[in-house]
Amino acid sequence: MSFLNYIFGPKLYMEYKGVPEPQRKIYEPGAVEKFGEQILSTLSVVWSVSYYTSPLIFTFLYRRGYFAADSIPTLAKFTTSVGLIVIISLFMRGVGRRQSRTYTNMINALMLAKTNKSTDALRRFDIDFAAWPVDFDVKTLAGDAKKPINTASSCEDWSLATLPYELIAYVAIHTFGLSMIYPGSVKLIQKFMAPALISGRAKLIEDDNGIRYKVKTIDSNEIDTLFIDNRNDNVGNGKTLVICSEGNAGFYEVGIMGTPIALKYSVLGWNHPGFAGSTGQPKPDQDKNAIDAVVLFAHNHLGFAIEDIILYGWSIGGYSTLFAASLYPEVKGVVLDATFDDLLYLALPRMPISLGGIVRVAIRKYCNLNNAELSMKYHGPIFLIRRTEDEVIAEDNRIDTNRGNYLTLSVLKYRFPNLFSSTQLTRAKGLLSKPLESYSYPIAEEKLCMSRLITFASDEGKSYPMLIGADYNEETRSQMAIFLLRKHLRDYNSTHCTQLPGEFFSIPWDIPIEHGFVFT
Incomplete structure (x- = not known):
């Protein structure tokens, strides 16, 4: 085996x-590998910090005269020294890894996976996911008929009157703006969270028999997913698959998967583009292609019918969830936890008033x-959970x-316009201005409300807007x-x-249709 495989192999x-249950064993590199890896890791952190502070660094160096002609030899000498340190560190890492039987076994398993596409042996190891072979590629399924989703605006959309706003907004989003919206995509944060992610992933694999898969999207991003299969549990909810979409700093390793897993659903978690093992950036078009690929993977590779899938989104993951629901409206239902109505109205209060115009254009x-x-494009069952002490999508915890109030009312107003007039x-709105107290409907009142809905839906069809x-x-x-507000929304005092307790997660309520059915 080539020595280069050890030098440039995955971590x-x-x-x-x-057998049959895995037992966790953290890989401990030898002294030589560890020393080389520490130097490379330190240089990587310095590079990341330099990237985000590059305007300040370049300004400082320019003022000190480091870009003058007589300073070029000094810069060249510095660059050469750093390059030599990198080469020595890479060599040490390669030597140390070659001396490790565990690492050699992993490399052999990786080479086997790449040659015959079998990842069985490789699944004994948790490695840097960039090296993992692709398990499912949307392109092999869709061919040329399916094209990448592209929601980005072009320069042709810009008007001369707003050109300054347009330029500043474009630069802001494509430099620091996207990182502010999706802080989980910042590599420094990922480095800080790496131990927790590794431990969380190991727990899912070890305790819940999770299987990690790499899914390739139509725009060639590689999405890190993990699947828990509970279909063999005949007494549980395993025949239903819950696809979990995380928040703007959430990862499936330490995210919302725990709730449906505890309820014995089959569960599929995934990381947004640019998060942990997923490549790309969490731009709307890439995120849409990612969740589309995840659903196609669940259906075509894992074998779940679309009708047996629940889409579960937390916080900003609600957007991914609703988009998937708009593509696959026959899903069993949508569960949205701590989700907002419109990012713009979260961004505006958090920025100076003077930048409001730029923020609006950027968003x-x-x-x-x-x-x-987006919720208007999905007409299936939907259930919303509101956090009464939410400090992120509410101002001053009010x-x-x-x-979430506005999202709930938007959904209900669109679906039942005659029942949600101004009065x-x-x-x-008055009820939503304080926590919803638990309320048990009198049986006669609930039957009457249900009877009206069932009768109308059976006669006129269950499509939205429903003009009942x-x-x-x-x-x-x-x-x-x-009645409808309480059927669609539940409060969680948190x-x-x-983490959402299991008692708050359920299959969304829907209007049953039974022709000729009458309550007695």
């Missing part, structure tokens, strides 16, 4: 031993995460400013509106980032 984190043109608008919307209520009086409309 090894973990080895799993034992609308390059990162228009408008969940309220529940009346929680953007009912005002009353619903045009002939109701205000009291009946209000009764129906509050802050934004705590």
Whole structure:
């Protein structure tokens, strides 16, 4: 085997031993490998810091005269010294790895996976995911019929009157803006979280028999996914697959998968483009292609019917979830936890008023995460969870400013326009301005509301907007509106980032249709 395979091979984190259940064993590099790796890691961190502070660094060097002609030899000498350190460190890393039997076994398994496409032996190891072979490629399924989703604005959309705003907005989003919206894509944060991600992934593999897969999107990004298969559990929910979409600093390793796993669903987690093992950037078009690929992988590779899939999104992951639902409206349902209506109205209060115009252009043109608008493209069952102490999508923890309120009312107003006229919307806003108290409907009242819905849906069809209520009086409309609000939304007394207890996760409620059905 070539020595270069050891020098440039992937980093090894973990080895799993034992049959049938794996036993975790953290890979401990030898002294030579460890020394070389530490130098390379330090240089990598310095490079990352330099990248984000490059304007300050270049300004400092320019003022000190380092770009003058007589300073070029000094810079060249410095660059040569750094290059020599890198070469020596790479050589030491290669020597140390070659002396390790565990690393040699991993390299052999990796070469085997690349030659015959079998990853069975490689699954004994947790490695840098960039080296992992692709398990599912959307292009092999879709061919030329499916094209990458592209929502980016072009220069042709720019107008002369707003050109300064357009240019500043473009530069802002493509430099620091996207990192502010998706801090989980920042490599320094990922380096800091690496131990927790490795440990969390190992727990999913070791305790829940998770299997890691690499999914390649239509735009050639490689998405890091992990699948928990509970279909053999005949007494649980394993026949239903929950696809989990994480927040803007969330990773499946330490994210929302734990809730449906505890309820014995089959679960598929994935990381946004640019997060951990996923390549690319979390731009809207790349994120859309990613969730599309994940659903296609679940259906075509894992063998789940679309009708047996629940899409579960937390925080900004609600956008990925709703987009997938718009592509695959026959899914079993959508669960949105701590999700907002429109990114613009979260961004504006957090920026100086003087920059409001630039923020508006930047969001609308390059990162228009408008969940309220997107929710109108999905007509299936939907369930929303609001965090009453949310400090992220509410201002100063005030529940009346929680953007989940606006998303909930947008969904209900679109789906039942006659039941949510101005009077009912005002009353619903009043209820949402404080935590919803637990309420048990009188049986007769619940039966009456359900009877009206079932009768209308059975006669007129269950499509949205549903025009039920045009002939109701205000009291009946209000009764129906509050009933629907409580069927679609539940409060959880918590802050934004705590794990959702299993009791709050359920298959979304839907209007049953039974022709000729009458309540008794």
